[in-house]
Amino acid sequence: MAERTTCVIAGGGPAGMVLGLLLARAGIDVQVLEKHADFLRDFRGDTVHPSTMDLLDELGLGERFAALPRSELTEIAFPTGPNDQVVVGDLRRLRVRHPYIAITPQWDLLTLLAQAAEEEPTFTLRMRTEVTGLSREAGRVRGVRYRTEDGTTGEILADLTVACDGRHSTVRREAGLRPREFPVPIDAWWFRLPRDPNDETSTLTPRMHNRRFAIVIPREGYYQIAYIAKKGEDTALRAAGIERFRDEVAAVLPSLADRVDALTSMDDVKHLDIRLNRLRRWHAEGLLCLGDAAHAMSPIGGVGINLAVQDAVAAATLLAEPLRRGAVDARALGRVRVRRLPPTAVVQRLQRILHRLVAEPVVEGRREGPPAPMVALLRRLPWLSIVPAYLIGVGIRPEHAPEFARR
Numbered sequence: 001m002a003e004r005t006t007c008v009i010a011g012g013g014p015a016g017m018v019l020g021l022l023l024a025r026a027g028i029d030v031q032v033l034e035k036h037a038d039f040l041r042d043f044r045g046d047t048v049h050p051s052t053m054d055l056l057d058e059l060g061l062g063e064r065f066a067a068l069p070r071s072e073l074t075e076i077a078f079p080t081g082p083n084d085q086v087v088v089g090d091l092r093r094l095r096v097r098h099p100y101i102a103i104t105p106q107w108d109l110l111t112l113l114a115q116a117a118e119e120e121p122t123f124t125l126r127m128r129t130e131v132t133g134l135s136r137e138a139g140r141v142r143g144v145r146y147r148t149e150d151g152t153t154g155e156i157l158a159d160l161t162v163a164c165d166g167r168h169s170t171v172r173r174e175a176g177l178r179p180r181e182f183p184v185p186i187d188a189w190w191f192r193l194p195r196d197p198n199d200e201t202s203t204l205t206p207r208m209h210n211r212r213f214a215i216v217i218p219r220e221g222y223y224q225i226a227y228i229a230k231k232g233e234d235t236a237l238r239a240a241g242i243e244r245f246r247d248e249v250a251a252v253l254p255s256l257a258d259r260v261d262a263l264t265s266m267d268d269v270k271h272l273d274i275r276l277n278r279l280r281r282w283h284a285e286g287l288l289c290l291g292d293a294a295h296a297m298s299p300i301g302g303v304g305i306n307l308a309v310q311d312a313v314a315a316a317t318l319l320a321e322p323l324r325r326g327a328v329d330a331r332a333l334g335r336v337r338v339r340r341l342p343p344t345a346v347v348q349r350l351q352r353i354l355h356r357l358v359a360e361p362v363v364e365g366r367r368e369g370p371p372a373p374m375v376a377l378l379r380r381l382p383w384l385s386i387v388p389a390y391l392i393g394v395g396i397r398p399e400h401a402p403e404f405a406r407r
Contacts, residue, residue, distance in 0.1 A: 008158040010131040015291030015308040016164035017113040022316035024123035025405040035130035039107035047302040051398040053098040060407030069220045070104040075203040078370040089388035134174045141286035163289040167296035179277035185360040188272040189227040193259045214252045230363040234271045283333035298351040313399035343396035
């Protein structure tokens with residue numbers, strides 16, 4: 001027999017957990033299905049932006065979040081020489097409660113959200129439960145089919161099904177929704193290097209050399225490295241082997257050259273096929289896509305998690321009352337896209353510009369730094385660093401917790 005709920009959410013990432021928590025606080029029966037046994041996965045989006053921290057404060061979760069392990073970034077800079085750099089984004093200029101980006105393990109944030117949601121009687125989180133397909137009736141999505149880790153299968157019927165299952169969304173594919181793809185010139189390779197306890201930095205500075213650049217993210221006890229190169233090079237990198245890769249990393253990051261031996265094989269290096277895409281329509285009858293399922297973002301700026309969270313807040317704000325009344329129609333679902341499309345499109349446009357002006361010239365060997373006019377402008381008018389800081393830290397049209405969810 002099929003189970004029944006009001007809203008079923010595929011995927012327990014930031015968008016799914018925030019949406020589940022907010023709807024549960026509205027008194028709506030909601031189930032979140034997560035295929036993994038826990039939230040422990042390496043190299044997920046671990047940036048928590050000022051607007052997201054404001055949301056956590058509004059939800060009464062600020063103190064819990066502050067107790068999590070984290071490091072703080074207050075500046076984003078580009079190197080302009082061996083011992084020089086120009087600040088591109090200065091978050092300390094922002095007039096916000098939290099003028100920094102918190103680098104917090106995503107599994108800790110998701111666990112916090114899950115614990116808060118489980119305090120609500122109408123919330124259910126089902127781990128080890130993978131959505132495998134959709135249930136339909138008369139052309140409308142009526143819920144999902146699932147399979148648990150032990151092979152048990154079942155069906156959950158719902159008034160609304162929400163796809164929060166990432167950029168390779170099963171739910172989106174099953175619904176026949178196809179995103180528009182934008183060209184991307186780069187891919188990323190993620191890995192860790194040891195961090196000396198005495199290493200202190202609050203600045204995120206991409207390093208560029210010989211058709212490569214690397215972004216060093218300070219974490220508790222280690223550095224998380226994003227190694228950026230031309231798209232399509234993964235096979236060649238792995239064929240060249242770990243020793244060649246260590247040499248290339250040392251050339252880009254000479255200050256960390258004494259630590260590259262921590263990479264023992266190419267298995268320590270995780271490839272990310274960077275995609276930039278967006279659905280033309282975020283919904284079908286009975287179904288809504290949010291976060292990466294609706295729009296995959298480039299890691300440039302680290303804004304993907306922020307947009308996913310804001311999608312979820314907007315969806316909860318607009319759909320809580322229709323869900324209470326059992327009246328979630330296409331018009332109600334379309335309002336979510338209308339509200340969230342402009343900030344998504346603007347950010348993606350900015351990322352495409354940065355791909356073309358900064359990333360592509362570096363990986364093609366035409367330049368080893370940011371464009372000279374950009375550097376000159378920021379040196380002449382350093383206060384302009386507030387603009388990228390606002391776009392990254394706060395974003396266009398930040399969302400705030402609806403009154404029913406505040407504590």
